[in-house]
Amino acid sequence: MAVTFYDVNSPAGLKKLDDYLLTRSYITSYQASKDDITVYGALSKAPSAEYVNVSRWYNHIDALLRISGVSEEGCGVTVEGSAPITEEAIATPPIGDTKAAAAEDDDDDDVDLFGEETEEEKKAAEERAAAVKKSAKKKDSGKSSVLLDVKPWDDETDMKKLEEAVRSVEMEGLFWGASKLVAVGYGIKKLQIMLSIVDDLVSVDDLIEERLTVEPINEYVQSCDIVAFNKI
Numbered sequence: 001m002a003v004t005f006y007d008v009n010s011p012a013g014l015k016k017l018d019d020y021l022l023t024r025s026y027i028t029s030y031q032a033s034k035d036d037i038t039v040y041g042a043l044s045k046a047p048s049a050e051y052v053n054v055s056r057w058y059n060h061i062d063a064l065l066r067i068s069g070v071s072e073e074g075c076g077v078t079v080e081g082s083a084p085i086t087e088e089a090i091a092t093p094p095i096g097d098t099k100a101a102a103a104e105d106d107d108d109d110d111v112d113l114f115g116e117e118t119e120e121e122k123k124a125a126e127e128r129a130a131a132v133k134k135s136a137k138k139k140d141s142g143k144s145s146v147l148l149d150v151k152p153w154d155d156e157t158d159m160k161k162l163e164e165a166v167r168s169v170e171m172e173g174l175f176w177g178a179s180k181l182v183a184v185g186y187g188i189k190k191l192q193i194m195l196s197i198v199d200d201l202v203s204v205d206d207l208i209e210e211r212l213t214v215e216p217i218n219e220y221v222q223s224c225d226i227v228a229f230n231k232i
Contacts, residue, residue: 002076003028003035009044009178014051021053025060033074036061037228041147041194042079044178062182065227078232142199147192147228150212150221155187162220163191169211173201196232204229 005020007013017039027035040061047054064070152162159181167176177194184190197204208224211217 002078004078004080005039005042006080008039008042008079014047014054018051018054021057025057027077028075029072031072032061032064032070033072034070034228034230035074035077037065037070037147038077038145038230039079040065041145041192041228042178043180045180065182069227074230076230143232144197144199144204145228145230145232146195146197146204146226148195148204148208149182149225149227150191150193151184151223151225152188152190152220153222155189157220159189159191163193165217165220166191166193166212169207169217171202171207171211173198174207192227 005013005017008017026032027039029035036057040058043058046062047058049055061070150162150166152159163179175196177196179191179193181189182192204226208226212221212224
């Protein structure tokens with residue numbers, strides 16, 4: 001069963017995550033999974049020791065990523081910045097509005113519904129149909145959450161400029177998220193960054209091969225690896 005967390009970088013969000021992990025070792029399974037990676041990547045920095053359970057879990061996942069990585073699929077998890085709209089939030093039209101609508105319906109009785117359509121009306125109808133079709137296609141497109149490791153050339157690489165270069169890549173359907181620097185060893189750090197994509201519009205492999213590891217960005221970026229890839 002999929003789990004949803006809201007605004008995990010706020011005190012309230014961290015408190016709820018801490019309570020959730022009180023009786024759990026991992027987010028959705030009995031072993032580390034990609035669900036853990038999704039929540040781990042959504043945290044902008046290591047949580048305060050005040051959140052005992054989150055800190056324990058975070059340090060464990062951080063160690064796993066350094067040593068062996070995580071391959072278990074998980075059950076599905078979503079991390080959102082705000083609560084979704086509930087059914088209660090969808091207002092029922094007031095009685096007055098209903099009466100007004102009924103009056104408008106009465107007025108429509110005087111309209112000739114079978115009159116000849118003009119060229120302008122035909123064109124407008126075609127444009128509306130095209131817009132509806134395009135909108136429906138966008139809604140049907142799946143989305144994915146990706147955690148990416150971006151590695152510099154050496155310990156002298158300016159990591160701030162590296163991140164700026166990575167975020168400078170703009171594509172339709174590509175949205176950059178939270179990021180953090182993770183120590184690799186010998187004074188070298190890698191950039192770990194979250195991104196979400198519209199599957200029909202963005203290929204992560206093409207993003208890496210054609211945008212992130214070519215000039216001018218390859219002045220800072222040595223290579224990129226996909227750490228986690230989850231459907232939203």
